[in-house]
Amino acid sequence: MAKDLLLEIGLEEIPAHIVTPSRLQLEQKVVKFLEENNLAYETVQSFSTPRRLAVRVTQLPEQQEDTQEEVKGPARKIAQDDQGNWSKAAEGFVRGQGLTTDAITFKELNGVEYVYVTKHNHGQKTINVLSGLKDVITSLTFPVTMHWANYDFEYIRPIHWLVALLGDEIIPFSVLDVETSNQSRGHRFLGDDVTITHSKEYEAKMKEQYVIVDPTERKAMIVAQAEQLAEKNRWTLDLDEKLLEEVTNLVEYPTAFVGGFDEKYLSVPDEVLVTSMKEHQRYFEVRNDQGMLLPHFISVRNGNDVHLENVIKGNEKVLIARLEDAEFFYSEDKKLTIEECVDKLKHVTFHEKIGTIYEKMQRVGLIGQVIGKEVGLSENELTELKRASEIYKFDLVTNMVGEFPELQGIMGEKYALLQGETPAVAQAIKEHYMPTSSEGDLPVSDIGAVLAIADKLDSVFSFFTVGMIPSGSNDPYALRRQTYGVIRIIENKNWKFPLDQLQREIDAAINADDKKYGIQLNSGQAEVIDFVKARLRQLLLTKDVRHDVIDAVISAEQKDLTKLFSSAAIIKNHLLDKEFKPSIEALTRVINLAKKGQEQSAEVDVTLFENDAEKELNKAVNAVEDGFKDKTMAENYQALVDLRPLIERYFDETMVMVEDERVKTNRLNELNRIAKMALSLASLDLLIVK
Template structure:
């Protein structure tokens, strides 16, 4: 016989951003609990609103399956004395297993006889198993947790009611002073409490009390209502999925409506209007068919259509007040020059251990110039890059960004254009923040990309220099995200920057420019390099590359980030080739011999007069060709080195490397060392597993 079980946790309103993760966590924990308890089930359906998390579990087994198992006890020499009498250890063991000494058998294990008994364990009923869900619920964790009343227990929000219904039977357990029952709550304003007769009544019973518990149904309804309003007014609405998810988790009974604002506010940049509507009011903005932003919005009420006009007017008033503030700041900000804003940055602290934002920009200006030079920027590009690096944080001191922090960078671009900066400079001011998330958009322009790299790299060097290094999950200044952003930008642009080798050059240039910080950046070189290497590993892991391939690429001597990634890509592409194993084994055999012997890498002369076998000359000829070849890609390097495999094998077959003649031995070691040096372009091949 199978059952349907309903679990509902009623709480005070949760923040929208925790609703979905919370129900996912509950489903995972309950599923794991049932699996560990050996209770079979067919499906778990999730329900969630701001005030509840619920699971409807169908096809639940009546009980655990019975188990017949063989249990091992003490060794025979401990279980019986010399006369065959049972010891206390044997008696205690059997009693603990619910059997007697008459049930004991002996079996040999690794030359020693042990006591064994056959044990029958009757499966518990599903009712008994479900009473343990209190511990599952109380083990949940959330980004923010609350205590209430005099309790020490913490949860996402205070628990108000619990439903635990197996078909039509209440499963009893308690959390603090809340005991399970069959009573749930409808909509806070439109509904009332309700009694559930069976678990399967849940969704329909709640809907009758103005709660759509199914998140997917609620979201689809919101989407449909928005589309209806847009069609009615001939608007275009590009529904923002993140906003839709947030709004969906703010309501239990959604009713969409539209409102308007005065056209005078359309003089504001679209980004300001959209931020005011989306980020601050959770409104969906609308456009005309030619793409122009319209003075209208769509919002969603947690309730029915009663007095909807009043609701719309109230929302309009709130939005108008915010837009009036934005208009004021927009007009006031334009009365101040960029140079004045930059001057104000001297009083804006980047971090109290590091200095001001102005000082940070000075260091970034030096670093950006170095990067631009390494990337062969034109004079015009270097000029724009320098200007962008000298002003790129200026909008932090504007009134608009002070009120709308989300617009930093965006307003910098707007104001820069209004004050006559070039389009490339203005765009870089906006793009230097990118990417703002692990998978976020990357800068498009060359200047914006370099400025983004320079800003992020300077932050890492500065924070590491003052001992503020991320540890565990603690990363308050998002340095991991910034390092990952650097790696993503360099990979996207395919720029060959040996970023990990420029710290010394940077410090020298800062000294010459008179902008050296009051801390030593050179002392953290190894830590910063390792930190960035970890982000390269993450990039490669996301590509699903094998662990050994990742380690081979990352732990090599290559400091060009793009080439490290390219190396892993090439090795991964060839790992299933028929000759991959033989090629790598031949090269790593060379590496092992070269690494075990002291060889001066700067003096690897090979004297052909000392050759004793044709394979020696053949290897020299091939290596010389490779050394002199104009190689541009790691793929070409791989093909050239793989081509050495038959020659290397012949070389080892024909020659004793550690020859008694010291000159011959050293000549051969030098020859192998030249091959080993070439392999450095393919990372640390010793890390590869080719067995």
Template sequence: MTHNLLVELGLEEMPAYVVTPAMKQLGEKMKAFLADNRLTFEDIEVFSTPRRLAVRVKGLADKQSDLEEDFKGPAKKIALDADGNFTKAAEGFVRGKGLSVDDITFREVKGEEYVYVTKHEEGKPAREVLETVTSVLKDLTFPVNMHWANNTFEYIRPVHTLIVLLDDEALDLDFLDITSGRTSRGHRFLGTEVEVASADSYEEDLRHSFVIADSKERKDLIVSQIKAIEEEHAVVVEIDDELLDEVLNLVEYPTAFMGAFDEKYLAVPEEVLVTSMKNHQRYFVVRDKSGKLLPHFISVRNGDSHFIENVIKGNEKVLVARLEDGAFFWREDQKLVIADLVEKLKHVTFHEKIGSLFAHMERTKVIAGYLADKAGLSADEKEAVLRAASIYKFDLLTGMVGEFDELQGIMGEKYATLAGESEMVATAIREHYLPNSADGDLPETKVGAILAIADKLDTVLSFFSVGLIPSGSNDPYALRRATQGIVRILDAFGWDIPLDELISDLYALSFDSLDYANQDQVMDFVVARIEKMMDSTIAKDIKEATLASSTYVVGTMLEASQALATKSKDAGYKAAVESLSRVFNLAEKADTSATANPSLFENDEEKALHDAIETLELSADMTENLDKLFALSPVIDAFFDNTMVMAEDEALKNNRLALLSSLVAKASQVAAFNKLNTK
């Protein structure tokens, strides 16, 4: 016989971004609870709205699985005294398992006998095990918590109701001073309290009180309603996935509707209108069939269609106020002069320990010029980079960006264009913020990419230099994201700029505003971001070997790690890596400034290895390079079989170490082979 279990927690409205992760977490925690308590089940379903989290377990076993577990104790010689009686060590061991010495058996393990006991535990009824099921709710974690009334405990929001139903039986349990029952809460405005009859009737019981508990059903309903509006009015609605997920978690009973605003606002840049609608009002954007923005919006009401006309008017009024702000700032900002705004940046703090935004821009300009040369930009492109770096933060002082901070860079591009700046300069001002997330879009232009890298490099180096270094998960200044952006852009544009040389050259620069410090920590931080870019399926030792190579070109390191991962499946991988690893280990003892002298070679194997190294030419193709290096394995093995590297004769020893060192100098461009694990 199996059962269905329902657990629902009713709360005050949770932040939208918390709801879906909390729902998924609840399902995982319940699964872990059942596994830990040996209760089998067929399926787990999760539910959520802004005011509830719920989980239903289907096909729950009537009782726990029986437990039979073996425990190994002390050796027999310790468990028995000279007279063959059980010692206190043996008695203490079995007592700790809830058994007696009568349960002891002896088993041989690697030639020696040990005490063993087998513990049998009959499974308890599910009803009894579920007395602790509210621990699942207690184990939920949230980004922020609060406490309320006179309580000392904290949770994401105040808790109001608790339901725990085993089929149609309401279990009497407690959680945060709330006693469980079968009463849930309906829609805040349209519904009433709901008596949930059974675990199976949960969704339908809530539906009668204007709550759709299944988040997927709620999402599908929102989408279908929007599609119906599209068809009725012959428009196209941008259903942004992130916005849809947010709206989904703001409503319990959705009703989509279309509102409008005056066409005069279409004279304001589209980005301003879209930001006002999407980011500030949670509205979906409406376009015509050709993609042109229309003076309409789609919103989703938390309720039914009654008095929807009043709801539409209210939303239109709120949006118009936002659009009026945008139109005002658009007019006023065009009166500003870029040079004046840049001058004012001298009095705007980048960070109190680092200095002004103007000083940050000055350092960025120097770095951008250096990078432009390294990346081989044309004279026109370099000129554009330097001009963009001279002004690129000016829009932070405009009224529009002050009101809509999401538009920084975007408005900079528009205002720069209006002021007569070139397209390359204007585009770079927008693109220097990219990527704005771990996997966000990258700059598309070389000028924008160089400015983005330069800006991020000075940001990272500046914060590290004053000791503001991320630790653990703490990264308040998003330095990981900035560094990830640097390596992603370098890889995407195929710029073969070794990061170790780049960082060293930047630390050699001198600025009046700041001296860079903590170079080693910066380099470690950068390498960690490159590792983050490597395929997650690649073995740890391969990543470490690649990251320890002598070539800190991002694309090369990524390609080398992938090539090694592929080669690791080949039959000859182990032997080839062991040969090269032996070379690397011995070469550590070499004087790296010395070169091998062929006149000191004593056998043909030395000569053969020398000739192979001399003719070894590595390319940009990492798979091809590995083929060439692995092909040396027989030559290397023959050398070691016939040559004593650490000879007593100092000259011979140093000459042979120099020979090996010359191979390492080439092979380390691919990886540090002695860091690879072949066991």
């Protein structure tokens, strides 16, 4: 008769951001445990609250199925002597399998006979197998851990109770001094201990004790309650998904409520108010139908609505204290000038091995101009970029950013506008931090995009110069994320971006005046290029580009990053074309042969041609080569594909590696012209064609 499994780990409150990943990890490990132990099941459902992680599995059998497996032993010549007597190796092998030599059979494998035995395994009772869930519990991993009492064992939080049931039977095991039982615990303040007699009653029994164990149900309750409050007050509510997830994992029994604050605080920028509510208090802001922020908020209590008015007052009091600080900081910051703030940055260290933030700004100003000219900014845009780079970090020494670091850039834009800077400069100050996460929003303005690239590349060049290169999972200065941001911005803007050329130009300009810029750059060009290409690989993987296509593109003899994006997209889109396989095979043959003449001159002497195939190929290559630099990557790809019939005829009628050195060299030079164009698209010889 099939039975259901319930496993619950009772803990002290887990940090909200760890709850969901831990729930999913527990579910995955329980499923893996069941599969490894040949226990079939019907469904799996996981549960979590700040104080518990749980899994329920339905329709487990009463015992494992009997199984048999064929086990391979030593070779026959080792297992038996010439008289057919069993060796110690054979006897030891069967003894290890719990059998005798009578069970031995022989089978041939790759021309050699081996000993085999068939081992019959009698299925154990499921409840006995499930005692191994102890190892599942202790194997869970967390980003942070702690140990308690006198135990060496570490976990996310101390374990206080364990529920382990198969049907109505307790699965006996213990973790440290906590033994399994059918006793769970209700809400910390509203509930009592509760006896779970069967896994099917888990949710209902816990709900009686003010615990909603299903996070999906808990989230739905929060959404419904918040939307009801918003509708009642005729507010517009946009529930931030990240905050909603966090609040869901902060409570066991949610009750939404409305709080408010004095309208005078609305004089402070919206971003400050929202940050105070969202990031610091976990409140949802509300707006009117015109999108204007209102002096109210919606929050969620971990409990019922009894004495809710006291909870509201307490939450309002805490928020008002923060808003008082924000109002004061905003008022004080408006008394500062940008020049005063920039001057302070001369004494603020960016990194002890690199220099000050002021010196970084000087370098970024130079880098920004180099990049801005390369990507085609107008003279007016370059002037705006210059001004932005001179001041873009000034808000780091303001009171507001000191209190709310997450507002850096945002307050820079606000304060810059208040002090008369142009909208373009102010916007660039805000956008230079973008993207703030791997998939975060990108800068909209061209000036902001160039400033963001310049700031990030300066960090990469500087840290590489002082030998602080990310290795393994160690990346304390987020250089991988910053470089990935550069890649995404360049792709988004579709700018020409020859990184190696730009890096040489930047290094030379900065090194010409290291007193001004604070450092002599020697970042190691090859290392930086490889580092950037690794991030390019990361981006292409998110676009479902095949691994061999990525390898071919990244290995291309192409200096412009944007053209590499194009190459990947073009090849991906043509993989299923009828002419793709023969075209790549023809071009790969050209590339491989051309390698034998790479040291030769690229000049082709038409007087050495011996057949029409050579002449026709030369004429076609001349035509392709003439417009290659000015055409799109898609046009160049098609031009190379169109060469296929001529290449095939050429190889049918022409022997390249002839004895006459002049003719051989001439033919290799011709092929090298094609190879160079092909390799600027991708290392086509790395593509897997079937």
